[in-house]
Amino acid sequence: MRVANQSGRLKLVGDGVGVDVEVASQGRFTSDPQAVFDRWDEFRLWAESIDFHGAEPIVESDLQAPVPRPGQIFAVGVNYRDHVEESGLSLPEAPFVFTKFPGSITGPYNNIELPDGSVDFEVELVAVIGRAARHVDASNGWDYVAGVTLGQDLSERQLQLSGPAPQQFSLGKSYAGFAPIGPVLVTPDEFADPDDIGVSTRLSGDEMQNSRTRHLIFPIPELVAYLSSILPLSPGDLIFTGTPEGIGWTREPKRLISTDDELVSTADVIGEMRHRFIPSRHHSATSSARSSTNV
Incomplete structure (x- = not known):
């Protein structure tokens, strides 16, 4: 699994395209790339079912730090x-x-x-x-x-x-x-x-x-x-x-x-x-x- 922070929103990445996690999960997970780590095991299980068909291309220039606010x-x-x-x-x-x-x-x-x-x-x-x-x-x-x-x-x-x-x-x-x-x-x-x-x-x-x-x-x-x-x-x-x-x-x-x-x-x-x-x-x-x- 590959995840990215595109313009401050958490994305699942596959073959150059990305799925917006908050939208795809219908709000089960937020768009905040940092928040997902507190629910990582649950997130990984959910992500296994994601279909990337029709997903939008990842815009490289919009990628930010995948962990934007680490505690340590x-x-x-x-x-x-x-x-x-x-x-x-x-x-x-x-x-x-x-x-x-x-x-x-x-x-x-x-x-x-x-x-x-x-x-x-x-x-x-x-x-x-x-x-x-x-x-x-x-x-x-x-x-x-x-x-x-x-x-x-x-x-x-x-x-x-x-x-x-x-x-x-x-x-x-x-x-x-x-x-x-x-x-x-x-x-x-x-x-x-x-x-x-x-x-x-x-x-x-x-x-x-x-x-x-x-x-x-x-x-x-x-x-x-x-x-x-x-x-x-x-x-x-x-x-x-x-x-x-x-x-x-x-x-x-x-x-x-x-x-x-x-x-x-x-x-x-x-x-x-x-x-x-x-x-x-x-x-x-x-x-x-x-x-x-x-x-």
């Missing part, structure tokens, strides 16, 4: 062995977790305001929680996932890495638009193997990242188990699962995002996101901090 956004750092190596770090013994704030969510084709500093790309598979999860066993982790979507963990490296430990990971990764997701959410059964999904990044036509989620150090079921052992996970929460090697910050010379660039992110079955960047109308917090500290 978890992000996992250095979760691919090759990314650990390019970052000069040691293999983690447990998932390294930080947060992205919900205000950073944007859609799959929006323009993104580029702040001052050093903005980098990190393509990631994003898991969406579909059931309340607490103390989940890893062997059952997929049972608590509504589906997966594609994401970019955009990062302004100067703010992210500023100051002594603990550094500003969450702020540096949470500028407006720094958590684009989409274009659709896909349920795990749509994949030949949901633990082996290809993800890639192209920046202005040049391939930067290309890997598969089978290389995750901590795959999605283990992340669900680990996080739910610490706090409750709620329907509609997001887990950004980590990025593979190829980020711009560790390249020599560095390859960071500019307003001349187009960022294209791709995942098997899920599809493609495309983003362009526009100049910031305001100086960033990083710029102000550098000015005040002469760093």
Whole structure:
């Protein structure tokens, strides 16, 4: 099953067409794409009977974030062995977790305001929680996932890495638009193997990242188990699962995002996101901090 947020309305998607869920269900489910996660199991059963005959084409430019208002956004750092190596770090013994704030969510084709500093790309598979999860066993982790979507963990490296430990990971990764997701959410059964999904990044036509989620150090079921052992996970929460090697910050010379660039992110079955960047109308917090500290 594939679902989308088209102009703020929940759609079931099939072969380029979409069924409006509120209309087709005669109001049983609302048009709100976020609300459906609280009734995900019931929704999946209902959706099995939907006929796409006569459905209207999906308008790509109208697609928005399939999870527009997540309550919690978890992000996992250095979760691919090759990314650990390019970052000069040691293999983690447990998932390294930080947060992205919900205000950073944007859609799959929006323009993104580029702040001052050093903005980098990190393509990631994003898991969406579909059931309340607490103390989940890893062997059952997929049972608590509504589906997966594609994401970019955009990062302004100067703010992210500023100051002594603990550094500003969450702020540096949470500028407006720094958590684009989409274009659709896909349920795990749509994949030949949901633990082996290809993800890639192209920046202005040049391939930067290309890997598969089978290389995750901590795959999605283990992340669900680990996080739910610490706090409750709620329907509609997001887990950004980590990025593979190829980020711009560790390249020599560095390859960071500019307003001349187009960022294209791709995942098997899920599809493609495309983003362009526009100049910031305001100086960033990083710029102000550098000015005040002469760093």
